[in-house]
Amino acid sequence: MEYEAVIGLEVHTELKTNSKAFCGCTTAFGGEPNTHVCPVCLGLPGVLPVINRRVVEFGLKTALALNCQVEPFCKFDRKNYYYPDLPKNYQISQYDLPLARKGYLTITVDGQERVIGITRVHMEEDAGKLIHVDGPDGGYSLVDYNRTGVPLLEIVSEPDLRTPAEARAYMEKLKTILQYLDVSDCKMEEGSLRCDANVSVRPRGSQVLGTKTEVKNMNSFRALQRALEYEIERQIAVLEGGGQVQQATMAWDEARGVTYIMRTKEEAQDYRYFPEPDLVPLEIDGDWIEQVRAGLPELPDARCHRLINDYGLPAYDAGVITSSRALADYFDRVVSLYPDAKVVSNWIMGDFLRLLNAAGLEPGSSPVPPEEMAALLQLQKEGTISGKIAKQVLEEMFATGKGARLVVEEKGLVQISDAGALARIVEEVLAANPGVVEDYRNGKDKALGFLVGQVMKATKGKANPGLVNQLLKERL
Amino acid sequence: MPITTAEVEHVALLARLKLSPGEKAAYTEQLNAILEYMDKLNALDTRDVEPTAHVLPLHNVFRDDVARPGLPRDRALAGAPEASEGQFKVPRVV
Structure with missing residues (x-):
């Protein structure tokens, strides 16, 4: 029988505010353990949380960029659980009245465009970090609360994704949008962008959903795709073998390349949500929404279409260049000085990105500023240097940070046209x-x-x- | 639907409470009495009443996004029964 997978993603992204969601502690990454803490985020008696206005603003920017309906009224709730990563025994989250609902984003996989629904976007606080230590009497755990209370957005998709490649494309698109909005660092390796997946399989064409599992602990795009591929195969094998998929929470083991059961349905959490009495509700009116909307940057899809329509770039080029806001900014700046978009695009997608990746740099921190990239292309166009020499010059510019003309003169690379x-x-x-x-x-x-x-x-x-x-x- | 002893045990587990058989019986009875009283509310017509999200008539109370120093670490850890390497030390949970 032929099967298809049904996948929904829950993405958590840390917002890059200066201070935490409900107190004034810094959100800086790293830091000695328990040095970014205060009575509020430690959950000491008698303290009151107060929401950081920028958390709501970043949430609104994200909600609008994801085409969501912002709720005119929302509130916070307590999600109760006993685990020492939060000292209060509850996480401040949003339950039945989230910030926004019913949005979507579009992805393109194998040339096929698909619209993926977004169920909801809500605000909550991050938890601390635990280190488990083996020892007699079962060992112990060490807790660092620096990250506790750092603002998170949870973005939940509809179960609209059908393949691991689509799930990856969704995650990448979401990351790009968040980076364009400048609301999160989106560093998966530092945990500022995280993802859980709900996945089930069913006979192709069926409208009935199969029993799902939730897969956690996927810390890279590659891990997300591999974990889903594995889990889908596993579920199909269970069904093919005449068995039934057990509803469970699974964890992805990157080293072994397998998913394993963390807890089953019987052990499922019971969070006993109730309204957070320490925080008053939020009312978000049309004026505020329009103000935020007016401040939104040009988003990846719009920018991609602009590069295709205004510059005549191929869709592939436009997609690569707009996958990063910094890269797209770089491109726009170079083209403003050297208005042959296709030549600029070829150089950026080729040698420029190759050198950047080799140096492990982001486009924004390139040692070759856009002005010098334009100068290099100008030298080539004038015939001062050949295309082959231009590549050498760019490498030298990357290595030394020197300008194009200076490198050409110093190295005696001027083209012989005599x-x-x-x-x-x-x-x-x-x-x-x-x-x-x-x-x-x-x-x-x-x-x-x-x-x-x-x-x-x-x-x-x-x-x-x-x-x-x-x-x-x-x-x- | 009355609360059963099994439900009391489940809630006690979630709240990390250790109840004796006598307490379980007592709480089952008390919780049922409370829910029975709450049932009186169902007799009221609340069609036009907004659900209460908060008891105070306030909304949109914000702080500005300004970071400020928190507690010195020794003070942060002062109330911890056990600490090690600048961290809270707790019984291992996984």
């Missing part, structure tokens, strides 16, 4: 390769390419290729 100087070298090459010259005269056109190559070699790539061709043909 016909007299080149003619001498051309004569030498012809004299040294009589056989090849003969071949060319007998109709072997390819022989010309060899002779051009020899001239380039003799000039260390600095000869003007057009001129070399012309000079050779004159003499052959």
Whole structure:
């Protein structure tokens, strides 16, 4: 039988505010354990939380960018559980009245565009970090509450995803949008962007949902895709074997490449939500929403369409360039100075990204500013340097941070366009390769390419290729 | 539907309360009495009454996003029964 998977994602993203959600402690990552804490986030008796206005603003930006309906009235609730990652024995979250609902985003997989529904967006606080230590009497756990109370947004998708590749594309798109909005660092490796997946399988074409499992602990895009591939295969194997999928919470083991059961339905959590009496409700009126909407940046889809429509870029190029806001900003700046968008796009997607990735850098921290990238392309266009030399110059600019013109001058890389100087070298090459010259005269056109190559070699790539061709043909 | 002893045991487990058989019986009876009293509310017509989200007539109370120093670590840990390496030390939970 042919099966299809039904996948929904719950994404948590840490908001990059200066202070925590309900107290003034810093949200800085790292720091010595328990040095970013205060009576509020430690849950000491007699304290009162107060919501950070920017948490709501970032939540609204995100909700609007995800095409959600912002609720005119929302409140916070207590999610009760006993686990020492939160010192209060509850997490402040939102339950039945979240910040926003009913949004969507679009993904493109294998050239196919799909609209993925967003069920809800709500605000909550992050938990602390535990280190478990083995020892007698079952060992102990050490708790660091620095991260406790850092604001989170939880973004829940509809079960609209059908393949691991779609789930990954959704997650990547969400990350791109959050980065455009500048509301989160989105560093999966530091835990500022996290994802849980609800997944089930059913016979293709069926409208009935199968029993689902929840998969946790996927700390990269690759882990998300691999974990889902594994879990879908596992569920299908269970069904094919005549068994039934057990409702459970699973964890992904990256090293072993398997999912394993963390807890079953019988052990499911019972959070006993109730309204948080320490925080008053929020009323978000149309004026506030319009104010936030007016401040939204150009979002990835709109920007991608602009690059296609205004610059005539291929959809692929536009997709790559707009996958990062910093890269798209870089592109726009270079094109404003050197208005041949396709040439700029080729350089950015090719050598520029290759050098950035090799150096482990983000586009925003490139040692080659956009002005110098434009200057390099200008030097090539003027014929001062050849395309091949331009690549060398870019590498040197990356390594040293020097400007394009300076590198060309210092390294003596100016293209030889002096016909007299080149003619001498051309004569030498012809004299040294009589056989090849003969071949060319007998109709072997390819022989010309060899002779051009020899001239380039003799000039260390600095000869003007057009001129070399012309000079050779004159003499052959 | 009356509360059963099993439900009292479940709630006690969630709240990390250890109840004796006598307490279980007593709480089962008390909880049922409370819910019975609450049932009187069902006799009222509340169609036009908004659910209460908060007892205070306030909304939109914010603080500005300004970070300030918290507690020195020794004070943060002062109330902990046990601490080690600058961290709270608790019985292992997983």
